[in-house]
Amino acid sequence: MHRRNFLLVLLAAAASLLSPFAGGRALATESPTAALKVLKVVTSTTDLYDIARSVGGNRITATHIGEGYQDPHFIEAKPSFVLQLRNADVWAFVGLDLEIGWMPLLLDGARNPRIRQGGTGYLDVSRAVPLLDIPQGNVDRSQGDVHPLGNPHYWLDPQNGKRIARLFQQKFTQLDPAGAATYAANAKAFEAKLDAAERSWAPALARIKGKPVVAWHTSWRYFAEYTGMNIVGFMEPKPGVPPSPSHLARLIATMRRTGAKVIVMEPFYDRKTANLVASRTGARVLVLPPSVGGMKGLNDYTSLMTYDIQQLANALQ
Amino acid sequence: MRITLWTLALALCAASGASAQQRDTVPRPDSARADSVAKAKADSAAAADSAFFAQQLQQGAAADSGRTPTTGATGPTNPRLLPDVSAVGDLVGDLSPRESTQEDGSRFGVREVELALQAAVDPFFRGDVFLGISDLESISIEQAYLTATALPWGLEVRLGRFLMPTGKQNTTHRHDLHTIEYPYVIQRFLGEEGLKGTGIWASKIFAPFAFYQELQLTAVDRFGEPEEGLTVSEPANKKLSGLGYSARFRNYWDLSQSANVEVAATAVTGRREQPIGNPFPPFPTSISGVNARQTVVGADFTYRWRPLQQGLYKSFILQAEVMRQINQRMSGQLVGDPFGGSALAPYEGPDRDFSGAYVFGRYQLTRRLFLGSRYDWLQDPGAGGETLQAGSGYLEFFPSEFSKLMIGYEHLFADGDAQDTDRILLQAAFALGPHRPHPF
Numbered sequence: 001m002h003r004r005n006f007l008l009v010l011l012a013a014a015a016s017l018l019s020p021f022a023g024g025r026a027l028a029t030e031s032p033t034a035a036l037k038v039l040k041v042v043t044s045t046t047d048l049y050d051i052a053r054s055v056g057g058n059r060i061t062a063t064h065i066g067e068g069y070q071d072p073h074f075i076e077a078k079p080s081f082v083l084q085l086r087n088a089d090v091w092a093f094v095g096l097d098l099e100i101g102w103m104p105l106l107l108d109g110a111r112n113p114r115i116r117q118g119g120t121g122y123l124d125v126s127r128a129v130p131l132l133d134i135p136q137g138n139v140d141r142s143q144g145d146v147h148p149l150g151n152p153h154y155w156l157d158p159q160n161g162k163r164i165a166r167l168f169q170q171k172f173t174q175l176d177p178a179g180a181a182t183y184a185a186n187a188k189a190f191e192a193k194l195d196a197a198e199r200s201w202a203p204a205l206a207r208i209k210g211k212p213v214v215a216w217h218t219s220w221r222y223f224a225e226y227t228g229m230n231i232v233g234f235m236e237p238k239p240g241v242p243p244s245p246s247h248l249a250r251l252i253a254t255m256r257r258t259g260a261k262v263i264v265m266e267p268f269y270d271r272k273t274a275n276l277v278a279s280r281t282g283a284r285v286l287v288l289p290p291s292v293g294g295m296k297g298l299n300d301y302t303s304l305m306t307y308d309i310q311q312l313a314n315a316l317q
Numbered sequence: 318m319r320i321t322l323w324t325l326a327l328a329l330c331a332a333s334g335a336s337a338q339q340r341d342t343v344p345r346p347d348s349a350r351a352d353s354v355a356k357a358k359a360d361s362a363a364a365a366d367s368a369f370f371a372q373q374l375q376q377g378a379a380a381d382s383g384r385t386p387t388t389g390a391t392g393p394t395n396p397r398l399l400p401d402v403s404a405v406g407d408l409v410g411d412l413s414p415r416e417s418t419q420e421d422g423s424r425f426g427v428r429e430v431e432l433a434l435q436a437a438v439d440p441f442f443r444g445d446v447f448l449g450i451s452d453l454e455s456i457s458i459e460q461a462y463l464t465a466t467a468l469p470w471g472l473e474v475r476l477g478r479f480l481m482p483t484g485k486q487n488t489t490h491r492h493d494l495h496t497i498e499y500p501y502v503i504q505r506f507l508g509e510e511g512l513k514g515t516g517i518w519a520s521k522i523f524a525p526f527a528f529y530q531e532l533q534l535t536a537v538d539r540f541g542e543p544e545e546g547l548t549v550s551e552p553a554n555k556k557l558s559g560l561g562y563s564a565r566f567r568n569y570w571d572l573s574q575s576a577n578v579e580v581a582a583t584a585v586t587g588r589r590e591q592p593i594g595n596p597f598p599p600f601p602t603s604i605s606g607v608n609a610r611q612t613v614v615g616a617d618f619t620y621r622w623r624p625l626q627q628g629l630y631k632s633f634i635l636q637a638e639v640m641r642q643i644n645q646r647m648s649g650q651l652v653g654d655p656f657g658g659s660a661l662a663p664y665e666g667p668d669r670d671f672s673g674a675y676v677f678g679r680y681q682l683t684r685r686l687f688l689g690s691r692y693d694w695l696q697d698p699g700a701g702g703e704t705l706q707a708g709s710g711y712l713e714f715f716p717s718e719f720s721k722l723m724i725g726y727e728h729l730f731a732d733g734d735a736q737d738t739d740r741i742l743l744q745a746a747f748a749l750g751p752h753r754p755h756p757f
Contacts (some may be wrong), residue, residue, distance in 0.1 A: 017524065067574070070625040077757045078577060079529040079569040086471055086522065101718070105757065108443075111522070113467045118440060141719060149394060242684055268626050270684070 020283025044093040046292040068293030077105035085110035095126035096152035128167040159220035204313035216265035328543030400436030403750030407492035410743035475518040485617040500672030529569040540587025553588040561587035586612040589664025615640035639674040
């Protein structure tokens with residue numbers, strides 16, 4: 001009787017597993033374009049999310065996994081994210097191993113062949129941008145949390161923002177040819193908005209150019225390339241390694257020697273350590289959001305870049 | 318028990334039906350021919366996706382900006398199609414004051430080196446192989462399974478050897494535990510190194526009520542390891558009813574951006590060798606055991622808190638599992654004698670059921686330092702059901718994501734007149750290579 005009851009439960013469970021309607025999605029082999037009126041796009045970061053929805057307009061629904069005030073390296077692979085991904089048509093991610101700590105779990109859990117590597121919706125955005133900090137020679141973890149394929153924080157250069165928009169335009173057009181004109185117009189509008197913002201940044205960029213600053217993490221390299229700010233040191237002795245007292249002593253000496261008066265850091269790092277260095281050097285700690293939504297009111301890519309550039313320029317005056 | 322099983326069966330059917338009633342918001346194609354044409358276009362575009370886009374966009378970027386992009390490697394990063402190879406070293410020290418509490422009596426040892434090979438096999442499967450290398454067991458296949466990656470209906474199927482989805486902590490690799498060793502209820506009910514099985518695993522995700530639910534079913538060669546030194550007249554898995562079967566039903570809710578809860582129920586059953594005594598009248602026989610059904614049912618609860626903005630520095634986890642081991646009641650066994658007759662051998666296996674549980678909590682003190690504590694309670698099957706209680710504390714330090722140092726203190730409360738035991742354990746674990754992240 002005990003065994004029969006258990007086997008009956010197992011049979012019911014097996015029936016649930018095999019029910020073709022139980023929480024399932026369209027078969028993997030279905031055409032993504034003919035079957036869909038609206039593309040479901042999921043992105044790893046809020047920056048990709050904003051650019052995607054700018055290009056996609058009302059022809060897509062977009063969601064994102066990480067939040068703008070969260071370190072994108074260390075997102076927890078929560079099962080609720082799997083529910084977003086299992087019906088996605090496009091999974092757009094930063095790449096260069098930024099998401100390596102959590103993305104494989106989510107893609108495995110989603111069981112969505114469209115967004116697995118090789119699928120029509122698997123979109124590694126890093127392939128569209130020129131990269132900085134590609135290590136040369138032997139690479140290993142004695143160098144810290146090194147990204148062997150290049151620095152992944154490329155969205156902080158507005159020129160790359162335009163490249164990302166073009167990439168989304170091409171991907172959405174591939175999956176939804178009927179929307180080609182819309183995507184092209186939206187991408188053009190996004191670039192035009194960014195171009196207009198760039199013109200307004202000119203005075204601020206002039207104030208930033210060549211000025212020495214310290215950054216917490218190597219995430220500000222592309223921003224530095226664009227703005228001309230001169231990163232003379234990092235709070236981290238190596239990427240991903242918290243500052244040690246000896247490193248901080250050397251950094252303080254560097255700041256005094258170069259005249260660096262601003263420490264740029266993200267909101268999710270420990271401000272106490274930066275404040276300590278600032279107090280020893282007369283510098284100012286400038287918390288800048290690295291992503292859309294990283295601060296209240298910065299809900300789009302152009303606003304984010306405008307804010308970061310203006311705040312840095314003001315701090316360097 | 319019967320009512321519980323029927324209730325579970327009905328709940329499973331209801332979940333299946335409820336999600337069947339959920340409307341698919343995706344409009345269906347008007348024409349099958351349009352489907353196939355569009356599919357062919359999509360497939361061919363996907364095949365040229367990465368190289369084509371990279372080339373187009375870089376050319377466009379150069380034209381737009383007037384500067385030549387300094388691109389990185391545009392070719393494949395793994396042209397030899399090598400698998401991801403990684404190794405995890407798990408080193409344990411035992412500074413318990415009275416004597417070492419390790420199985421081999423050592424004070425310091427390499428508990429295990431886990432070697433992993435992981436890669437996509439083809440567009441349809443992924444392969445994962447984990448080899449465990451230790452002084453005690455030489456080299457063994459810890460896990461080796463093929464995962465189907467292109468199944469419809471949100472199904473995942475694995476074939477091979479795997480950690481059984483029995484409770485919450487059983488699927489965590491031992492080196493990855495926050496408590497150096499598995500809780501006592503897992504060690505005693507499932508195995509000192511957890512419960513593994515070789516067979517088939519199938520799982521499906523549901524969300525008929527807008528939260529994550531997952532059903533995991535397995536059918537494996539047998540329940541647990543064979544009992545050493547016992548000889549039975551026929552293998553425990555001679556009939557299909559003797560295989561190991563398990564079911565786990567997992568439910569997950571986000572309480573907020575920072576907090577979430579997971580509640581699950583598990584059952585695993587199979588036939589296992591249990592001892593019998595000498596037959597009467599006595600005669601020499603090689604038969605020393607009999608197959609009896611054993612079932613473990615349980616429930617687990619996990620609460621996690623990690624504020625998103627301070628997530629590098631603050632987190633808390635509270636976890637609890639309760640299990641009950643249900644043993645088939647057996648009478649004396651007839652054993653054939655050399656003269657064609659038979660004699661009765663008394664059954665010496667468990668004649669009762671046992672329960673056990675643990676509660677574990679861990680708080681993050683700083684970016685790299687964590688403080689944990691666990692309470693274990695168990696009716697120990699290996700000690701006739703005597704109550705085992707233990708309280709332990711752990712300090713866990715992560716120099717980086719790839720290395721871990723831990724010290725733990727445990728106090729075992731002895732039953733009756735026996736003496737309490739204090740244990741002091743150390744652990745150093747490190748990972749080489751691109752070890753894939755472990756389940757959430």
